[in-house]
Amino acid sequence: MLSPSLIAAVVVAFHCVGVVAALHAVMTVRTAPGAIAWAGSLVMMPYFALVPYLIFGRSRFAGYVNARRFNDDRLREIRQGMTVPEREALGASVVHHPPQACLRALPALTGIPCLSNNDVRLLINGDATFEAIFAAIDAATEQIIVQFFIVHDDELGRALQRRLCERAQAGVRVYFLYDSIGCHGLGREYVRVLHQAGVQARPFSTHPGFVNRFQLNFRNHRKLVVVDGARAFVGGHNVGNEYLGKRAPLAPWRDTHIEIRGPAVLDLQMAFAEDWYWAAREVPYLMMPPPGKAGDMVCQVVPSGPADAQETCSLFFVEAIQSATRRLWMTSPYFVPDEAVFAMLRLAVLRGVDVRILIPSRPDHLVVFGASTIYAYQAIRAGVKIYRYQPGFLHQKVVLIDDVAAAVGTANLDNRSFRLNFEMMVMTAHPAFAADVARMLEADFAQARRIDSADFLGAPAVLRVAMHVAKLFAPIL
Incomplete structure (x- = not known):
């Protein structure tokens, strides 16, 4: 049987390591909410938080x-x-x-020239x-x-x-x-x-x-x-x-x-x-x-990752959203945007932009799907049109900006793509290519169901609570 003194020593050791890890989180985690969440957990509950922090905690490479x-x-x-x-x-x-607004900041952001x-x-x-x-x-x-x-x-x-x-x-x-x-x-x-x-x-x-x-x-x-x-x-x-x-x-x-x-x-x-x-x-x-x-197409290659001096992927989406004047159509398997991207989506609606986001109707990861549903509900309340693709799983990552440009690549609308993964997007500015993307997305939207607030409010109370809990994990999803 373990002696009380040994148990006390183990508890003290856990808390000491937790404090050190909390200081590391404060110094290294990119966002203030993330740093607060990790630091608080590591100080108060190091027995449960240390292993998850080892696995998920670092956000710089x-x-x-x-x-x-x-x-x-x-x-x-x-x-x-x-x-x-x-x-x-x-x-x-x-x-x-x-000349295209969506391309003007990207060469400086990425350090890569825009090429014709x-x-x-x-x-x-x-x-x-x-x-x-x-x-x-x-x-x-x-x-x-x-x-x-x-x-x-x-x-x-x-x-x-x-x-x-x-x-x-x-x-x-x-x-x-x-x-x-x-x-x-x-x-x-x-x-x-x-x-x-x-x-x-x-x-x-x-x-x-x-x-x-x-x-x-x-x-x-x-x-x-x-x-x-x-x-x-x-x-x-x-x-x-x-x-x-x-x-x-x-x-x-x-x-x-x-x-x-x-x-x-x-x-x-x-x-x-x-x-x-x-x-x-x-x-x-x-x-x-x-x-x-x-x-005769203009292209901007946008590689992004946790080693970047700035949050390239998140800023790429911010730049794409704010440059839209007439329509902004986006598709992503996961919709867990950060505050900057979510704010730009709301502002685009207020500018009169037709903002549509296509997401899956079938989950491949239940926690992400639950968090996506909460964010979709909040986006709908702000005037964003959210659609769920019906035939099967939607995995494409596409952004259409007005009739002038479109981006295709690997980045999802979630924090993991914004800050934790190495991603690659290619923005192409050309009316013919934008028209091709528009036709493709029109066919996708034709096979999708536009959802409203009732999709969330009509769910059982237990499921809504589970969705809110899932949202708490947004920084690592």
Whole structure:
């Protein structure tokens, strides 16, 4: 039987460690509400709060900053090593003063120039996305970059594996980067086969080894494929049969990717190079896009993550929302906005903007779904039009701004994307592309049900209480 003195010593030790952790939270957690919540829990209930803080608490990724600094020095060397025509072509594509309001702050926010002479096309749902990606991989002659948050060892995953192995054995340089937590179920045999074929495969981990299992923040949520420096694919799809709509109960799966050609492909490679350097401690080989104009679309690449000096992802959505003058249509599987984004949505309604947000009608994560329902109710009260997609699970991340620009990528409308994950969005300014996105979203809204306050108020009292409890977890959702 434990003696009272030993029990007292253990309690005192817990509280001492809790106080130290609380001080760490006050110094490092980005938001005041988050810092208050963690500090209070760690001081008052360290027995229950210490392990969750170890897993979820940190919101800064300082080690990545140092890796990025070294990597950026190397990338500048690569740029200087370009031929004069290559540098001139890239310089001619830079848009120094974008006329579109949604693009004006983004170059300074990201440190990446806004570029013209691109071509972007929509890839709607999994069949179109992976048909285009696999066709590009099959035709690769020099280099393939593949980066996904989730890869499953199923029919689709093995189709990707087989193609990467074939290209690597044919002498193509192949990089394969996967998130270690997102791919926790991916067996070692899958990666071993890639290595044996000559594919350079690395996991993206917050910390090396077993410690990474205790840190669920700082996941690399980006999905990117680049082939021969000429074509890039970005969007919401991961690699797995469910993304083809082949797995109940979320099928059919609704998602969107884009294919990009032009100078913006180089910026996407540079974002990948930062991630690869963190995982492999080497700078990958980068390829210049082919000379000449790929199209007449203006693109802004917006990588974001917890290593950024500012909250790039949240500010990206703030800038997109405030620039809308006529309509703002958004889709996201999760709707748990922070105060800044939520305030901008309300102000957009007050300016007379047609603000519509499309979210799923089926949950894949019950806590997030509950919190999303509360925020949807509050948004409806402010005049935002909220729709729930009916046929299946909605996973696409799309923003349409008036008739001039649209963004497609990996970022959700939640705190995890705003502050804790590495994400990638691409804003494209062109009337024809915006029209394509508008037609796509009109078809989605036609298969959705507009909800009102009754959807929340009509729910049983116990369920409403559970939703409010779920909202308390918004900072880590």
